[in-house]
Amino acid sequence: MSTNCPECEAEITFEEGTEIGEIIVCPDCGVDLEVTSLDPAAVDLAPMEQEDWGE
Amino acid sequence: MAESHNAETLIGLVSQYGPSGEESGAVTWLVERMRSLGFETANIDETGNAVGLIGKGPRQLVLLGHIDTVPGEIPVRLEEIQPGNLVLYGRGSVDAKGPLAAFTDAASQGGQIEGWQLVVIGAIDEERDSIGARGVTGRYNPDYAIIGEPSGWNRVTLGYKGAAWADLMAKRKMSHTASGQESACEAVVSAWNEIAGWVDKYNQDKNRIFEKILLTLRGMHSVDDEFEQNARLSVGGRLPVEFAPDQWYRKIREICDPRNVSTKEKGYPIPAYACDKNSIVVRAFLSAIREQGERPGFVYKTGTADLNIVGPVWRCPMVVYGPGDSSLDHTPDEHISIDEYNRSVAVIKSVIARLTSPSEMDHTQSALS
Numbered sequence: 001m002s003t004n005c006p007e008c009e010a011e012i013t014f015e016e017g018t019e020i021g022e023i024i025v026c027p028d029c030g031v032d033l034e035v036t037s038l039d040p041a042a043v044d045l046a047p048m049e050q051e052d053w054g055e
Numbered sequence: 056m057a058e059s060h061n062a063e064t065l066i067g068l069v070s071q072y073g074p075s076g077e078e079s080g081a082v083t084w085l086v087e088r089m090r091s092l093g094f095e096t097a098n099i100d101e102t103g104n105a106v107g108l109i110g111k112g113p114r115q116l117v118l119l120g121h122i123d124t125v126p127g128e129i130p131v132r133l134e135e136i137q138p139g140n141l142v143l144y145g146r147g148s149v150d151a152k153g154p155l156a157a158f159t160d161a162a163s164q165g166g167q168i169e170g171w172q173l174v175v176i177g178a179i180d181e182e183r184d185s186i187g188a189r190g191v192t193g194r195y196n197p198d199y200a201i202i203g204e205p206s207g208w209n210r211v212t213l214g215y216k217g218a219a220w221a222d223l224m225a226k227r228k229m230s231h232t233a234s235g236q237e238s239a240c241e242a243v244v245s246a247w248n249e250i251a252g253w254v255d256k257y258n259q260d261k262n263r264i265f266e267k268i269l270l271t272l273r274g275m276h277s278v279d280d281e282f283e284q285n286a287r288l289s290v291g292g293r294l295p296v297e298f299a300p301d302q303w304y305r306k307i308r309e310i311c312d313p314r315n316v317s318t319k320e321k322g323y324p325i326p327a328y329a330c331d332k333n334s335i336v337v338r339a340f341l342s343a344i345r346e347q348g349e350r351p352g353f354v355y356k357t358g359t360a361d362l363n364i365v366g367p368v369w370r371c372p373m374v375v376y377g378p379g380d381s382s383l384d385h386t387p388d389e390h391i392s393i394d395e396y397n398r399s400v401a402v403i404k405s406v407i408a409r410l411t412s413p414s415e416m417d418h419t420q421s422a423l424s
Contacts, residue, residue: 018340019338020342021337021338021339021340021342022338023332023333023337034341038190038344044256044350046351047210047211047341047350047351047352047353048323048353049354049355050210050353050355051263051264051265051353051355051356051357052354052355052356052382053356053357053358053381053382054150054205054356054381054382054384054385
């Protein structure tokens, strides 16, 4: 199963045991990607990391 | 169990004003509410927390929210700010009765799940010393945990900074101001300046606030009589994961001792805690938020929460989640959107189903074998 990185279009091949919601790293550009579907294979940019005051 | 997508639990719980130390009315109300929603047992535990159970286990999912609030009663009222957009005002609507009520509704709507026990805890005293969370750390050994604080319905909180407080104290003999001798006030200010300078250097190459030390001066006090001067500064440090409270106290002493400034640790030091962003629990939340048609986000907080207390003990996959805008925490304008609340209930319900599904159990057990 493979798809393309939404950032650099590099080919992303899922390893065996990959799960929906898993965060993987694009081997070419290094961006974090979230696996959103296994069949067909699909990834999206991983959730942005924000910082907040408070509880 | 009856399906309920309204906000009766939220409105009822927020209506029970209960700042830290005065939570008993809210605790009693929540226990009754849990019973009426179909929890198999609901009781007040020996610490004073509200605890509701669904199922027998052996696997365990704990949903831990806090039931106390900061002081400052806000009249509870529902306002329709736009057609169909209801907002609930009230102390704790965001921090953190909203998340706790959402846990209660979502767990009850999912009902019993074969092989699992759902534990919903309304912990007391989070806004002070977290007595409630400290009381439950040894009582449960969850496979997964969700801690209730306002992340916003479409975000997951992955970490909280640590915190440690101390007094810097100096005592000096009275001297003439023209003598050039250092006064007690000058000694503690000089120590403070050196600590601040060291913190600036530590933070220099850190980009994120979560990685930095945040230094605060929380109080100043000095007295003198005919023979002696005394000065005291109360300082606080918000600490990153990489810097434990013990290290912080050592650093302060290293700076203060040579200046003949003494230090005294205050309150409970709390280490920072960060969750694994690739855990089963995080994956379940990301999928559940996308299921609601929204792109999920991650957030790190500069405050502290019960996660800091239970995280290092339970050491299981966990996150912090709950509806509400945390910029409204502790403010006189605290309010929550009912639509956001209901979305978060749907997300939590989906997360519980994902984490407890037989395929997830098979997967986890094969990963552990």
